[in-house]
Amino acid sequence: xxxxxxxxxxxxxxxxxxxxxxxxxxxxxxxxxxxxxxxxxxxxxxxxxxxxxxxxxxxxxxxxxxxxxxxxxxxxxxxxxxxxxxxxxxxxxxxxxxxxxxxxxxxxxxxxxxxxxxxxxxxxxxxxxxxxxxxxxxxxxxxxxxxxxxxxxxxxxxxxxxxxxxxxxxxxxxxxxxxxxxxxxxxxxxxxxxxxxxxxxxxxxxxxxxxxxxxxxxxxxxxxxxxxxxxxxxxxxxxxxxxxxxxxxxxxxxxxxxxxxxxxxxxxxxxxxxxxxxxxxxxxxxxxxxxxxxxxxxxxxxxxxxxxxxxxxxxxxxxxxxxxxxxxxxxxxxxxxxxxxxxxxxxxxxxxxxxxxxxxxx
Amino acid sequence: xxxxxxxxxxxxxxxxxxxxxxxxxxxxxxxxxxxxxxxxxxxxxxxxxxxxxxxxxxxxxxxxxxxxxxxxxxxxxxxxxxxxxxxxxxxxxxxxxxxxxxxxxxxxxxxxxxxxxxxxxxxxxxxxxxxxxxxxxxxxxxxxxxxxxxxxxxxxxxxxxxxxxxxxxxxxxxxxxxxxxxxxxxxxxxxxxxxxxxxxxxxxxxxxxxxxxxxxxxxxxxxxxxxxxxxxxxxxxxxxxxxxxxxxxxxxxxx
Numbered sequence: 001x002x003x004x005x006x007x008x009x010x011x012x013x014x015x016x017x018x019x020x021x022x023x024x025x026x027x028x029x030x031x032x033x034x035x036x037x038x039x040x041x042x043x044x045x046x047x048x049x050x051x052x053x054x055x056x057x058x059x060x061x062x063x064x065x066x067x068x069x070x071x072x073x074x075x076x077x078x079x080x081x082x083x084x085x086x087x088x089x090x091x092x093x094x095x096x097x098x099x100x101x102x103x104x105x106x107x108x109x110x111x112x113x114x115x116x117x118x119x120x121x122x123x124x125x126x127x128x129x130x131x132x133x134x135x136x137x138x139x140x141x142x143x144x145x146x147x148x149x150x151x152x153x154x155x156x157x158x159x160x161x162x163x164x165x166x167x168x169x170x171x172x173x174x175x176x177x178x179x180x181x182x183x184x185x186x187x188x189x190x191x192x193x194x195x196x197x198x199x200x201x202x203x204x205x206x207x208x209x210x211x212x213x214x215x216x217x218x219x220x221x222x223x224x225x226x227x228x229x230x231x232x233x234x235x236x237x238x239x240x241x242x243x244x245x246x247x248x249x250x251x252x253x254x255x256x257x258x259x260x261x262x263x264x265x266x267x268x269x270x271x272x273x274x275x276x277x278x279x280x281x282x283x284x285x286x287x288x289x290x291x292x293x294x295x296x297x298x299x300x301x302x303x304x305x306x307x308x309x310x311x312x313x314x315x316x317x318x319x320x321x322x323x324x325x326x327x328x329x330x331x332x333x334x335x336x337x338x339x340x341x342x343x344x345x346x347x348x349x350x351x352x353x354x355x356x357x358x359x360x361x362x
Numbered sequence: 363x364x365x366x367x368x369x370x371x372x373x374x375x376x377x378x379x380x381x382x383x384x385x386x387x388x389x390x391x392x393x394x395x396x397x398x399x400x401x402x403x404x405x406x407x408x409x410x411x412x413x414x415x416x417x418x419x420x421x422x423x424x425x426x427x428x429x430x431x432x433x434x435x436x437x438x439x440x441x442x443x444x445x446x447x448x449x450x451x452x453x454x455x456x457x458x459x460x461x462x463x464x465x466x467x468x469x470x471x472x473x474x475x476x477x478x479x480x481x482x483x484x485x486x487x488x489x490x491x492x493x494x495x496x497x498x499x500x501x502x503x504x505x506x507x508x509x510x511x512x513x514x515x516x517x518x519x520x521x522x523x524x525x526x527x528x529x530x531x532x533x534x535x536x537x538x539x540x541x542x543x544x545x546x547x548x549x550x551x552x553x554x555x556x557x558x559x560x561x562x563x564x565x566x567x568x569x570x571x572x573x574x575x576x577x578x579x580x581x582x583x584x585x586x587x588x589x590x591x592x593x594x595x596x597x598x599x600x601x602x603x604x605x606x607x608x609x610x611x612x613x614x615x616x617x
Contacts, residue, residue: 047517050517050521051520051521052517052520052521077520078517078520078521079520079521079522079523079524079525080523081521083521084521085517085518085521087514087517087518089512089514091512091514091515091517091518093515093518093519093532093533093537094537095536095537104519104522104524104532105522105523107522107523107524107528108523150522151521151522153522154522154523
């Protein structure tokens with residue numbers, strides 16, 4: 001169990017704005033993703049936990065062991081923290097073979113135990129074919145596996161991974177996720193993964209901390225956060241652009257509905273406890289919106305919208321409308337629409353999410 | 363202090379002294395009898411430069427690593443002190459060293475009580491003089507080399523349980539090795555050539571403290587062009603081989 005409170009500020013300098021990190025996190029078993037845009041402080045958090053960066057204030061403890069405490073002046077050096085760290089680039093030592101890299105990590109173990117662990121790592125991570133080679137002589141995927149194996153030789157109590165899939169193509173990415181899954185199964189070491197890729201957070205993590213501007217603005221499982229973003233900011237970080245400000249017009253507790261009114265339109269959402277007249281902000285999730293090409297009259301409960309652009313995705317087509325709404329349609333629907341610009345949309349109650357943080361604000 | 367110069371070599375012509383089996387061709391072409399040249403200054407210079415290079419490597423690597431990584435009090439002061447010899451005229455440097463290390467100075471007295479003799483006007487003083495040229499050179503090159511080592515590699519080593527000394531010895535130093543080796547060869551060459559500081563604190567005592575540069579000066583002063591040419595040619599050859607070595611060493615792989 002890692003418990004950390006980390007404060008660190010950077011004054012404004014040429015080329016970079018002032019930045020201030022202030023986060024509090026508790027990380028237990030399984031994989032925790034730190035998700036957020038670049039420059040939100042994710043990597044800095046990782047570096048502070050590992051002991052590469054000294055926080056200005058706060059406290060970090062791992063399984064009851066105090067690693068850092070600004071009040072009592074404790075600052076364990078990185079070598080004593082028992083945190084494995086996987087860097088964006090593999091940081092295998094270029095002047096050593098893969099095997100020597102593993103042996104480097106086992107320094108201080110007695111030679112029989114060192115040998116046992118190195119052999120075990122070579123076997124588990126399938127490094128045998130190239131263990132005698134230098135990092136420059138092996139492929140990116142092999143390097144990544146070797147680097148992961150190296151972090152585990154010392155049996156860390158916590159594994160820190162900084163954008164582990166950076167620079168890997170799709171196939172190697174899948175292989176990496178399998179390897180991380182394997183680590184989780186065989187070594188059962190709590191892991192923190194920094195990522196700015198939502199799909200990666202979904203495939204790897206049980207738990208997610210949403211970072212923005214040096215703060216953690218939400219935490220929960222990736223699915224929970226994606227389905228129930230806490231604020232307009234969180235929604236934007238998750239790629240939901242259809243965010244609106246409005247006013248609660250009334251609630252119908254019996255029907256489980258809340259009526260919302262923006263300056264442009266009225267809409268119904270699932271029941272939330274708000275008073276009529278209260279300001280609210282909410283988002284409309286593209287996945288829930290039903291869109292059909294306009295064909296003469298506008299069907300009941302539908303509204304007319306105008307297509308701004310269509311984005312082809314692997315399995316579906318995402319439509320962005322001029323009204324700041326988005327919808328997802330199948331490739332077939334898109335093909336049949338033949339590039340139509342006029343559409344109608346129905347927005348079911350489930351597609352509307354009122355932010356808990358947005359109520360009464362602004 | 364000079365100059366028995368003409369006494370310890372003979373210059374071609376009708377000299378009837380016993381001829382050692384020196385290259386007769388050189389003698390025929392240049393008229394210089396290499397066998398009769400006193401090569402003491404060359405051996406002294408090589409010895410002084412070798413010891414100075416080793417000492418400077420120790421001092422230079424430690425300072426460079428500290429400057430490249432450390433945030434400590436007096437960092438700027440250390441950096442300035444290490445750069446000073448580059449901008450200070452050698453004679454000024456030599457003069458201050460003479461004051462600082464002379465027999466009546468506290469440092470000089472400490473040296474004398476430890477080693478049983480004064481430092482100034484010995485070949486060891488020439489080593490000190492050479493160090494003042496080699497150290498700044500090594501510090502600058504080694505610092506750049508250390509700073510070019512990916513800091514993540516060093517942090518990776520730390521997170522793998524390596525002490526700072528182990529990080530230095532197993533990661534930073536091997537990765538910076540090539541640039542440092544080139545700098546050491548460079549420093550060796552530079553150590554061979556000091557004149558100003560050496561003449562101030564080691565003097566020009568033939569057979570004891572007379573290094574190559576000083577011997578060449580001496581030969582020119584006494585009008586012995588042939589000797590000056592011979593010694594200068596040796597120095598030129600050394601300098602060229604150093605450049606060749608750095609060039610070939612530098613074109614190999616980076617670690």
